[in-house]
Amino acid sequence: MSSSVYYLSIVQQILTRYGMSSYVAFGNLGNLLTIAVFCQSEQRKNPCSYYLLSMTICNLICLNVGILPIIYSLDHIDISSKYQIVCKIQFYIRHAFFQI
Numbered sequence: 001m002s003s004s005v006y007y008l009s010i011v012q013q014i015l016t017r018y019g020m021s022s023y024v025a026f027g028n029l030g031n032l033l034t035i036a037v038f039c040q041s042e043q044r045k046n047p048c049s050y051y052l053l054s055m056t057i058c059n060l061i062c063l064n065v066g067i068l069p070i071i072y073s074l075d076h077i078d079i080s081s082k083y084q085i086v087c088k089i090q091f092y093i094r095h096a097f098f099q100i
Helices: 002-038 047-072 084-099
Strands: none
Touching: 002 047, 047 084
């Protein structure tokens, strides 16, 4: 029983490390390309483009604040468990930008 729990823990770490890293990389690349498209002069004429641009910026912030600390905490000390203010700020930013 304990060996299967150990293997599941290793599989979870590997999936978190490589799966979430690729998710963050492709997400950041896609968000930056979307920002580049919506910052062009012909896109700025449409009011809907401002909404989509702001949503992309919120998604970029939410992606980096929400997932990068999880990847970092695999090999290092989790900052949010060490400092309470960091935990509260991270929680607030994560939930505020998910609501936007």
